[in-house]
Amino acid sequence: MNNSYELNQRVAVVTGASSGIGTEIARTLARSGARVALLSRRTDRLDDLAAKIIADGGQALAVAADVAGDLGPAVEAVHAAYGRVDLVINNAGVMLANPFPAGRSDEWTRMIDTNLTGLLNVTRAFTADLVEAGAEGTADLVNISSVGAHLIFPNYAVYDATKAAVTHLSANLRSEFGPLGVRVTNLEPGLVESELADHIDNPEVAAHLQNWRTEVPPLAAADVADVVAFITSRPKQVNLGHLTVLPTVQAA
Ligand code: NDP
Numbered sequence: 001m002n003n004s005y006e007l008n009q010r011v012a013v014v015t016g017a018s019s020g021i022g023t024e025i026a027r028t029l030a031r032s033g034a035r036v037a038l039l040s041r042r043t044d045r046l047d048d049l050a051a052k053i054i055a056d057g058g059q060a061l062a063v064a065a066d067v068a069g070d071l072g073p074a075v076e077a078v079h080a081a082y083g084r085v086d087l088v089i090n091n092a093g094v095m096l097a098n099p100f101p102a103g104r105s106d107e108w109t110r111m112i113d114t115n116l117t118g119l120l121n122v123t124r125a126f127t128a129d130l131v132e133a134g135a136e137g138t139a140d141l142v143n144i145s146s147v148g149a150h151l152i153f154p155n156y157a158v159y160d161a162t163k164a165a166v167t168h169l170s171a172n173l174r175s176e177f178g179p180l181g182v183r184v185t186n187l188e189p190g191l192v193e194s195e196l197a198d199h200i201d202n203p204e205v206a207a208h209l210q211n212w213r214t215e216v217p218p219l220a221a222a223d224v225a226d227v228v229a230f231i232t233s234r235p236k237q238v239n240l241g242h243l244t245v246l247p248t249v250q251a252a
Helices: 020-031 043-055 072-082 105-136 157-180 203-215 221-232
Strands: 011-015 035-040 059-064 087-090 139-144 182-189 242-245
Touching: 011 020, 011 072, 011 105, 020 035, 020 043, 020 059, 020 087, 020 221, 035 043, 035 072, 043 059, 059 072, 072 105, 087 105, 105 139, 105 157, 105 182, 139 157, 139 221, 157 182, 157 242, 182 221, 221 242
Parallel strands: 011 035, 011 087, 035 059, 087 139, 139 182, 182 242
Antiparallel strands: none
8 A cells, every 4th residue: 555645744743653553654644745753662663664764755753752751852852853743643552451350450551551641641742733733724633542442342441441531532632622723533443453462461362362363354554544644634624533444344
C-alpha cells in the first residue's frame, strides 16, 4: 500500500512510531507531504525510520519520549525543528493480558499510564498548538482506540477498559475541540499485524490470540495508516469523528 494524500504544510506528531501501526502512519503522512515528528522510547528504531523517510524524500524527526513521563523536552525539540503542530496521532499503546484473578497490578498500571494517561499528556502538550492551528486552518487530533472498547474479552479487562476510556474521552474532547476548529477522530481498529501481542507473558492467553489471528488474518499496519491519512486530508469542515477499521472477515 503506497497511497498518498494531500498533507503538504502539515506538521504531525505520531506517538508509538517505533513499530507497527505508528511506523506506517508516520510513513504515510510523510509520503503525503507532512513533516512528521516520531515519538517513542526506542530511539534506535526511530532513527532508522527517520532515515528511511528522508531517503524517500520525506521529512521526519526522531524524538525520544515516554508518553507517561515529562514531555517538555520532546515538545521543545518538535517546535525547534518544525514549529507549530497541527496533527497529533495518539497511537502509543500496550496490551497486556492475564486472568483478572492473577491480580497483575503491574500490568494494569502500565496500560493505564500508557494508553490513557499518556494519551492525555500528549494531548495536553499540544493543545495550544492545535487550537491555534484550528483557528487559522486545519487541525487534527486522532486517537487510536480499539474495537476492544466495546467487546468483551476474558483476560483483557483492563486493556479494554483503557480503550473504552479513550473512545469516551474522544467523544467528549470532540465536543470541546470541534467548536474551536480542531477535528477529533476516534479510530478503533480490529486485528492488525504488529508487535502488540508480543508483550503478553501468559502462554495460554498468547496462544489463544495467535489462534484467533490464524482464523482471522489481521490487517496490515499500512491499511490503518491509509485510513488515518485519508481522515486527516479531508477538507477542514469534514470531521470523520468515529470509525472502526476491521479485517473483512472479522465479525466484530
Ligand atoms: P506495537 O506494539 O507494534 O506498537 C506500540 C507502540 O507504542 C510502539 O511504537 C511503542 O514504542 C509505543 N509505546 C509503548 N509504550 C510507550 C510509552 N510509554 N511511551 C511512548 N511510546 C510507547 O503495537 P500496535 O502498532 O499494534 O499498536 C498501536 C496502537 O494501536 C495501540 O494503541 C494499540 O492499542 C492499538 N490497536 C492495535 C491493534 C492491533 O491489533 N495491533 C488493534 C486495535 C488497536 P516504544 O516501545 O519504542 O516506546
